[in-house]
Amino acid sequence: MPPMSSRMSFVILVLLIPGCAGTPEAPPASPSPESAAVETPAPDGAPLAAAPPGDASPALVAFYTEEQARRGQRAFRQVCSDCHYTSEFKGPVFTDVWARRTARDLYRELRRTMPDDNPGGLPRQTYVDVMAYILELNGYPAGSDELPPDDQVLGSFRLTPPEEDPGR
Secondary structure (H helix, E strand, O other), rough: OOOOOOOOOHHHHHHHHOOOOOOOOOOOOOOOHHHOOEEEEEEEHOOOEOOOOOOOOOOOOOOOOOHHHHHHHHHHHEEEEOOHHHHOOHHEEEEEEOOEEEHHHHHHHHHHHHHOOOOOOOOHHHHHHHHHHHHHHHHOOOOOOOOOHHHHHHHHOOOOOHHOOOOO
């Protein structure tokens, strides 16, 4: 039997996240106007990244808080770690699948497939909190605004790995 690609492995891992009993839903925070992001093409076909409005060069924008990542870590430990290790969601396993896709794509995939026994059954805020934890595991910077469970905002962030971001 041929070995699985890392993309296939991640898809299988995402689909196997156990019934994630939710943590209490926290009220979503609204990003400040200064932190709103727009997609800006990078020169020479480089990956896209979220850039602050009015910024001519692409830059990785911090789009979750450390506290949000801590909530995500607690939720991951409570409901996901029975079957998953954090190593399954960081490094090449993560970036091979999610690099250059949007945070909205990840959010929708998590809500569509998790928890395995009740897809979409967690509070929306819990999904983005777990996403914040996954982003932290992958070296994305924390900032002063929480990642909200809002499709429009999430769609404005490309998951360009921090080490590939030309603005850093």
